Amino acid sequence: MDARYAFRVRVRLEPAREGVSLEPGSAATTVTLFREAPEPGTESWLFFRNTLWRGEVGDEDYARRLAAEWLGVPERTVEAVDFRELQTDEAYFDALKGEIAADLAAFKAETVSEALSKYLGSSVRVTDSDE
Template sequence: MHGQYVFRVTLRFASPRDGVTVDSATDETTVTVAREAPEPGREGWLFFRDTLWRGEIGDDAYGRELAAEWLGLPRDRIESVSFRELQVDEAYFEALKTEIAADLDAFNAENVSEVLSKYLGSSIRVTDGE
């Protein structure tokens, strides 16, 4: 069973030396960050509910803080972060739906499809696991 969240992070380029300036409007680095998705029902599995809304990061400042932590960079180096997709294999997807169905009240929803749409939008990609 495997799942991962994929984010796109845009970094500000910082000059490594005094006396060298960089025009941050023209020098930009974009990094794709894959963050392991905890197995449904385990600690941290509700990351999508607590962080995302309709396939977007719900709180931009918090998203930049997370990206800084993941990349081990100062917060001011993170220009932007956006959620790309939740990549899962079939086993993970089934376990996720089962865990959601077990407590729909926690998501203020009537069914699993509503939960997935509410938090992940259409940004779920089920792979064959290879």
């Protein structure tokens, strides 16, 4: 089983030393950040439910704090975080749907599809394990 969350993060570069400056137009960079998705049913597997809403970051300040931590940069330098997709293989996706189905009430949903749509929107890409 393999899955990861992909985020697009815009970070502002800041010189580490006095006397060094950056041209304003070149001081920001956008990176794609990947975070391993915990195995369904294990600690932290509800990251998507607690962080995303309809395929978008639910709390931008929280997402910026997370991205800063993951990248090891000062929080003030993270300007924006956008959720791109959950990239998953079939085995992980099946396990995820199974865990959701076991407790639909926790997702305030009537079906697994509704729960997935509610938190991930259409931002799920299922790939072969060999890719």
